[in-house]
Amino acid sequence: xxxxxxxxKIFDNKAGKIHVLNDINFELHKSEFLAMLGSSGCGxxxxxxxxxxxxxxxSGKVVFQHKNCKTPIVWQEHRLLPWYxxxxxxxxxxxxxxxxxxxxxxxxxxxINLIKLNGFEDYYPFQLSGGMQQRVAIAxxxxxxxxxxxxxxxxxxxxYHTKMILFNELKRIQKITKLPIxxxxxxxxxxxxxxxRVIVLSSKPTxxxxxxxxxxxxxxxxxxxKEICGLLxxxxx
Amino acid sequence: MxxxxxxxxxxxxxxxxxxxxxxxxxxxxxxLGFVKSIFLPPxxxxxxxxxxxxEYLIIxxxxxxxxxxxxxxxxxxxxxxxxxxxxxxxxxxxxISPILLIISTIPxxxxxxxxxxxxxxxxxxxxxCAVIAAFFPTLSATVSGVKKVNxxxxxxxxxxxxxxxxxxxxxxxxxxxxxITNGLRLSIQLTFLITPVAEMLMGDVGLGGxxxxxxxxxxxxxxxxxxxxxxxxxxxLFKIFDLVEKNYIxxxxxxxx
Numbered sequence: 001x002x003x004x005x006x007x008x009k010i011f012d013n014k015a016g017k018i019h020v021l022n023d024i025n026f027e028l029h030k031s032e033f034l035a036m037l038g039s040s041g042c043g044x045x046x047x048x049x050x051x052x053x054x055x056x057x058x059s060g061k062v063v064f065q066h067k068n069c070k071t072p073i074v075w076q077e078h079r080l081l082p083w084y085x086x087x088x089x090x091x092x093x094x095x096x097x098x099x100x101x102x103x104x105x106x107x108x109x110x111x112i113n114l115i116k117l118n119g120f121e122d123y124y125p126f127q128l129s130g131g132m133q134q135r136v137a138i139a140x141x142x143x144x145x146x147x148x149x150x151x152x153x154x155x156x157x158x159x160y161h162t163k164m165i166l167f168n169e170l171k172r173i174q175k176i177t178k179l180p181i182x183x184x185x186x187x188x189x190x191x192x193x194x195x196x197r198v199i200v201l202s203s204k205p206t207x208x209x210x211x212x213x214x215x216x217x218x219x220x221x222x223x224x225x226k227e228i229c230g231l232l233x234x235x236x237x
Numbered sequence: 238m239x240x241x242x243x244x245x246x247x248x249x250x251x252x253x254x255x256x257x258x259x260x261x262x263x264x265x266x267x268x269l270g271f272v273k274s275i276f277l278p279p280x281x282x283x284x285x286x287x288x289x290x291x292e293y294l295i296i297x298x299x300x301x302x303x304x305x306x307x308x309x310x311x312x313x314x315x316x317x318x319x320x321x322x323x324x325x326x327x328x329x330x331x332x333i334s335p336i337l338l339i340i341s342t343i344p345x346x347x348x349x350x351x352x353x354x355x356x357x358x359x360x361x362x363x364x365x366c367a368v369i370a371a372f373f374p375t376l377s378a379t380v381s382g383v384k385k386v387n388x389x390x391x392x393x394x395x396x397x398x399x400x401x402x403x404x405x406x407x408x409x410x411x412x413x414x415x416x417i418t419n420g421l422r423l424s425i426q427l428t429f430l431i432t433p434v435a436e437m438l439m440g441d442v443g444l445g446g447x448x449x450x451x452x453x454x455x456x457x458x459x460x461x462x463x464x465x466x467x468x469x470x471x472x473x474l475f476k477i478f479d480l481v482e483k484n485y486i487x488x489x490x491x492x493x494x
Contacts, residue, residue: 052396054392054395054396072396072397073396075389075393077389079389079390079392079393081390081393081408081411081412082489083411083412083414083489084411092393092394092397092407093397095397095399095403095407096397096398096399096400096403124488124489126489144397
């Protein structure tokens, strides 16, 4: 689906040059749930932005299976537009597609059903709970029928119970849509529990430290989780 | 009687009471001969002058409202359009903002003689003064609003491959609306202050002209009637603006409040 080849990124600031990403390489397979695990501030978001085209890498490239791949990001904060209702926020991504109104309505209904927010179409984002807001953000990304869904710690601002519900919903949606997902997180348990593979990133500069198939972890259970935690703890923050 | 009801009654009774008291004192001062009625006519005379001149007054009100409305809408539309461009495009900001800043510091009424020279006597100089009055507060509010738009929203739009024109209309404009609305309010206040002054300088149109002409004729009661009318008009305009703002311009903030 996607190949990330030798991506490097350097930021210039007052303190000098900061090497954020250093020679990142990995692949995303068809229908895969890929977790990208790294400590906070290690450059995971920058990498997602590079994949989605919002940032340009200093070297390396991102190769998609076909041209014009749609790669929306579900952000850590919901980033819903406060002046639009749930309905308007969800169809926001369709603005550029110039599709017919009836088609938009049909899609809207489908994705409102998918995120189970029927009856909340005319609510404004601030009238919803944190979990509901994130579900709307997911629907906004899903309605454009993306080729790859990028998620930047989207459930970090909700409580544990809501997070589990959202994770299960995400897995359910992925099962229906077969959508490949890159899920950025700093939570080892989330990564192991829900992803097919986990890319463990080191920090300063960020490098791919290890790529792990979670099926193996699930068989080996805790020791592998401890090993990943050890990899992350060993990093200088 | 519950507390809320009592507060509501107080809220009405106190201002009404003080107005009635003021009218009584004013009437007595003149009637007792402390002030000559040619300088300060009693409220009763002002009221009687209304009965005899209401047609003239209504025509003047309508003319002033027309000047304010035309000037305001042209001024704020230009200001929002230009404000978005200045706030969004750095090069436009750098080249136009200093010139606009200099113009904005010039007292508006000093443009009036220039406008008369350029466009002659008529309503054009009055409307142009109203346009300038409406333009600057909304312009500076729009520029600030656009510059302070949360970059996250722009990133979301870019992530959905939205083009620049749509980003400006669908993201930048609504995101800066709380600022723009503040500018619109300041603009209506300033336009309301400037327009009657321009009418007075012109001499015979609108409520400004009504006041000026009657002052020339020593009809002080009509001068005061014109002033009170302007006060009531101003208050009504600001109230209407608040209602429009709360219900139509910022509905997502209305519910939030």
